[in-house]
Amino acid sequence: MAGSPINLMSVLTCPNCGQCETLAMPEDRHQWVHLCLSCSNVLLPRQGDCCA
Numbered sequence: 001m002a003g004s005p006i007n008l009m010s011v012l013t014c015p016n017c018g019q020c021e022t023l024a025m026p027e028d029r030h031q032w033v034h035l036c037l038s039c040s041n042v043l044l045p046r047q048g049d050c051c052a
């Protein structure tokens with residue numbers, strides 16, 4: 001009865017307000033951007049975490 005399995009969960013902590021959110025990380029995270037639900041700060045993937 002399981003839905004779509006999500007294995008790429010990531011916990012983000014907003015550096016601006018400290019809000020924690022658990023998100024499903026898309027595989028193509030090179031273009032991954034998230035807005036903090038609390039303060040609308042733009043959260044980006046960890047730098048240096050890809051080949052670019």
Ligand SMILES: [Zn+2]
Nearest residue numbers: 014017036039
């Ligand atoms: Zn925030």
